[in-house]
Amino acid sequence: xxDRIVRAFAIVATCALLGACASSGTVVxxxxxxxxxxxxxxxxxxxxxxxxxxxAVANATATGPRTYxxxxxxxxxxxxxxxxxxxxxxxxxxxxxxxxxxEFTEESKQVVDRILSExxxxxxxxxxxxxxxxxxxxxxxxxxxxxxxxxxxxAALIRLxxxxxxxxxxxxxxxxxxxxxxxxxxxxxxxxVEIVVR
Amino acid sequence: MSIRWACCSLLxxxxxxxxxxxxADIGLIKTSKGQVTIEREGGTLPGTVGTRLQMxxxxxxxxxxxxxxxxxxxxxxxxxxxxxxxxxxxAFDPTTRxxxxxxxxxxGTLAVISGRIAKQAPDSMTVRTPTAILGVRGTEFVxxxxx
Numbered sequence: 332x333x334d335r336i337v338r339a340f341a342i343v344a345t346c347a348l349l350g351a352c353a354s355s356g357t358v359v360x361x362x363x364x365x366x367x368x369x370x371x372x373x374x375x376x377x378x379x380x381x382x383x384x385x386x387a388v389a390n391a392t393a394t395g396p397r398t399y400x401x402x403x404x405x406x407x408x409x410x411x412x413x414x415x416x417x418x419x420x421x422x423x424x425x426x427x428x429x430x431x432x433x434e435f436t437e438e439s440k441q442v443v444d445r446i447l448s449e450x451x452x453x454x455x456x457x458x459x460x461x462x463x464x465x466x467x468x469x470x471x472x473x474x475x476x477x478x479x480x481x482x483x484x485x486a487a488l489i490r491l492x493x494x495x496x497x498x499x500x501x502x503x504x505x506x507x508x509x510x511x512x513x514x515x516x517x518x519x520x521x522x523x524v525e526i527v528v529r
Numbered sequence: 530m531s532i533r534w535a536c537c538s539l540l541x542x543x544x545x546x547x548x549x550x551x552x553a554d555i556g557l558i559k560t561s562k563g564q565v566t567i568e569r570e571g572g573t574l575p576g577t578v579g580t581r582l583q584m585x586x587x588x589x590x591x592x593x594x595x596x597x598x599x600x601x602x603x604x605x606x607x608x609x610x611x612x613x614x615x616x617x618x619x620a621f622d623p624t625t626r627x628x629x630x631x632x633x634x635x636x637g638t639l640a641v642i643s644g645r646i647a648k649q650a651p652d653s654m655t656v657r658t659p660t661a662i663l664g665v666r667g668t669e670f671v672x673x674x675x676x
Contacts, residue, residue, distance in 0.1 A: 356673065360669075368667070370666040371670050372664035372666060374664065391658070396661065406671060409638065411609075413609035413612075413671065414607070416607035417560075417640055417642070421599075421603050455558075455559055501623040503624060506625070527603070529557075529599050
């Protein structure tokens with residue numbers, strides 16, 4: 332008990348002498364867009380708190396993080412400028428191929444127009460073309476196949492006028508199946524290319 | 530003698546190339562208002578829209594200024610006025626989505642929407658302040674450091 336008081340006093344005294352603890356920090360957890368659960372842990376020395384409710388706050392103090400509840404108004408007042416500077420979130424589109432061909436389905440041709448207008452809308456567009464495969468074959472095989480699909484779409488976007496430097500092709504292989512299947516199952520809806528416009 | 534000199538300059542040229550190739554782009558400035566600068570390898574660059582960022586860059590904003598950044602893993606970081614944000618450590622494999630992202634806010638205000646790195650593995654993204662370490666298990670939060 333006395334030990335704890337002495338230690339708390341020592342921390343306060345150190346802060347006063349060095350001014351080292353003068354910069355206090357605040358963390359506020361914000362709600363998720365779709366209401367999913369979320370959390371941030373805040374660790375100060377050997378003390379840790381976990382914020383898991385929207386607008387929960389942790390304030391750094393000499394004796395460790397102290398929590399309380401804030402509001403959207405308080406957050407706007409203090410962080411309005413940082414929040415206003417937030418870039419637009421990534422927009423994602425999916426293109427499907429006619430089976431066995433390097434050609435988009437009719438529906439996907441319409442999606443291409445939407446992708447181009449999304450790219451045109453952004454100040455410094457940065458486009459990621461992500462190739463996906465179904466679960467037939469090894470990771471190495473599908474990584475290469477996904478890359479090949481992504482490169483095909485990247486070339487198509489460049490032909491449509493998107494600057495080559497702004498488009499990158501990558502592969503996720505069979506790691507992110509749109510329609511979950513056991514390994515080795517052929518599924519056309521998993522053979523797709525996702526376009527992420529940032 | 531001159532052959533040796535040529536060899537040396539070739540060697541330094543190839544070293545220089547490999548250094549610049551290793552300093553890969555990890556993020557892009559998407560919004561920039563007022564006075565925004567980047568400290569990189571002892572120099573200072575203007576932080577205008579379209580500037581590509583590298584690991585260890587320190588992004589600073591002046592009074593009435595702000596900056597918004599998209600990282601390669603879709604994380605969004607934006608800082609308000611009088612802020613100092615350091616991109617300490619960043620690694621991201623877009624195929625496996627494994628990675629590591631450590632940033633520090635030394636001063637000012639920061640809004641964060643975490644991306645693929647934090648989604649793939651909890652606590653693979655941290656934000657440090659002079660007093661605390663934040664482990665990112667969710668997506669959206671704000672941080673401030675008072676003078």
